[in-house]
Amino acid sequence: MASEKKKKKPFFTWMLILGAFAARETQEAYHSHDFYFTATGSSGSFLDFIVITVVDDVQLCSYHKEKHQVVMKEAWMYQALGASEIAQKQQKLLDLEKNFQWAFKNLIKNQTKSEKNHTLQVFVNCEVDKDIQVSSHFQFALDGEDFCQMVEEPGHWVATKPEAQHFKFLWDSPFWKRRVKHYIQEDCIDSMNKVLQYSSMRENVPPEVTVSRHDAPDGRVTLSCRATGFYPRSILLYWEKDGELGVWGQESSSGTLPNADATFYLQVTLELPSGVPGTGYTCVVEHSELETPATFPVPGKPYMERTLVMALSILAVIILVLSCAGAFIRWKKRKTGITNQLEGPFPSPPAIPLQ
Structure with a gap:
């Protein structure tokens, strides 16, 4: 099995290289729009609901249950979307709150502790390349665990938890498929294009x-x-x-x-x-x-040998200097001792008798 992987590896690497060449032509036209929905509540209460939208990894706008108002990140974004569309989005989010309340009642209705608070998260994404949709995603999570998700294309859903199978009738319905397709096109792709046509999300910076x-x-x-x-x-x-x-x-x-x-x-x-x-x-x-x-x-290989030779040479010079200094000090002491002996007291000469 390992040998088969080794054989396939060059092929896949070359595919990545070819993909890189293809991406060069389209990297400036690629854009993504992400939606993050987070709701907290129980079967009998709806506590909080927050929505954040992001275009090309920069926050576009937000919505909070308390204010019931879409807040744009920058002032020019209001002009890009227009007052009418922003008002429509606010109304859609108000209606969406009711859908989340319905979800809480039905997702946890079989639990014994129905009043326990839960968190429901939804992630929606669309990606375009040269104004052509290349992918879209819907993903649901309950209390931090994947619940269900849409793959490949709108309408094809996969249950990631057994409880999600109970809602298969909803996913397969023509009504739900139309809603998903409409949301991807109008709220995700069209809104993103309006913003990008008006201005880029931020100043471009080279790497x-x-x-x-x-x-x-x-x-x-x-x-x-x-x-x-x-x-x-x-x-x-x-x-x-x-x-x-x-x-x-x-x-x-x-x-x-x-x-x-x-x-x-x-x-x-x-x-x-x-x-x-x-x-x-x-x-x-x-x-x-x-x-x-x-x-x-890529920088060249560091010359460790040269560094070692240089370090040893410096060490040798230091040792030589210290040795010379020590020899000079010993010679100086010896010389000083001989001089002191020569300059010391001498015995008196013998007395010469008078004739």
């Missing part, structure tokens, strides 16, 4: 890139390329050797993750087989804020 290498005692070399502080999210990082793409070793990626300032970072590593020197490699970075693909060469 800051650092490349490093680590030489293990057993001869393995690991190369690392890190891009951080960039926006928008779409970015490509890949390895070349002497200007050529290829399968050079075991590659891994951190995935594109958010920073605290709403920018992103991505780190990719390349572990070379033992004995491969790791010379001639570069990290290539492509981002919409870079006019052309930027290349960052």
Whole structure:
């Protein structure tokens, strides 16, 4: 089984490389819109309801049960959507509160402790590339555990908990399929396009890139390329050797993750087989804020032998200087002792008798 995986690995790696080339043409046109619904309550009460929407990983707006009002993150977003559409969204969310109340009553009606508070979460996502929908997701969770989710296309649902099977009649109904399709198109895709046509979600920033290498005692070399502080999210990082793409070793990626300032970072590593020197490699970075693909060469192997020789040489010089100083001090003491002996009291000469 392990040998089969090894045989397939180069094929899948090449598929990733080909996918990277294809992504270069579309990375600027890719956008995503995410909805996060969180409700808290029991079969007899509805305590809280919060909605947050995010476009390209930047918060667009929020809604809270207490205020019953859609709050846009930035002032220009009100103009992008328009007062009429925002009012419609508020009404839809008011109606959605009733749907969540119905869900609490039916999801937990068989529990003995029906008054216990529960948390129901819903995640909705749509993604477009060059104005073409490429994917959409619906996912439900109850008390932090997956409940059911929509996969592949609107209308195909999978129950992730046995209790979810009781609602299969609802998912398979034409009414529910129309609601899901309508929501994805109108509330997710159309709203996102209106915002993006008006303005980008934030100022674009090019990535800051650092490349490093680590030489293990057993001869393995690991190369690392890190891009951080960039926006928008779409970015490509890949390895070349002497200007050529290829399968050079075991590659891994951190995935594109958010920073605290709403920018992103991505780190990719390349572990070379033992004995491969790791010379001639570069990290290539492509981002919409870079006019052309930027290349960052991997630093050379650190000369440990030269460092050791230099350290030993310095140590030898220090020892030699100390030895010379010690010899000089001993010679000085010896010289001082001889001089003191020569300058000391001498015996009186013998008396000469008078004639």
